[in-house]
Amino acid sequence: MTKSIITKGFILSGIVNTLGILFFTKVFTNDVIPETDPVVMSYFGLLMIMVWGVAFIAVAKVFEKVKWLIAVFALEKLCYVIAYGYWFTNNSLQEVYNRDFIAGVFYSIYGLNDFFFMLFFGYVFFKIKK
Template sequence: MTQSTISKGFIAAGLMNTVGLLIFSKGFTNEVIPQTDPAVMSYFGLLMIMVWGLAYIAVSKTYMNVKWLIGVFVLEKLAYVIAYLVWFSNNSLENVYDQNLLAGIFYTLYGLNDFTFMIFFAYVFFKITPSRETPAH
């Protein structure tokens, strides 16, 4: 992947976490999303997802200088993938769709979305080579 493609990947991840979340949550007015998984998707949880999205966008041009932050992004996405799998194993998407179409789509996509970007961030993390410069003392 080129640096340009990787930068666009960070922007895409950020837009999914910000604009995508605003669409599915109907600007934080869709009560079905936080009611469906209040431990992870409370309104505060949704706000924090947007903050992570802004962090992805913030490093989109300088990601190669923050390897360990990209590692944190991998762990953050892993946490959401695990949370999704736990939720999915104990709940029904059909029940969510019955309550609200956008919430159903959100719960259908969020685990796959986070898994995809976890793999992307892991790829970037392992692609970044440490600087050969000697640190100043």
């Protein structure tokens, strides 16, 4: 992966975290997402996801200088993958779709999205030279 592609990956991850949350929560007016997982996806949790997104964008052009921060990003994504796996095995996706289609789509894809970006951040971490 070239530096340009990696930079775009950081920007994409930030956009997904910020604009994605705004879209799926209908600008924080969709109560189904936080009601479905009130621990991880509370309104505060959703806001913090957006803050992480801003952090991803902030390092997009200087990622090579913050190797260990990139490891933190991969760890953060791992935490969300685990949380998603736990939620997915203990809840009904169909029930979420029955309450709100957009929330259903959110719960269908957020774990896969975080898994993809966990792999991306992990790759970047190991690619950066000492």
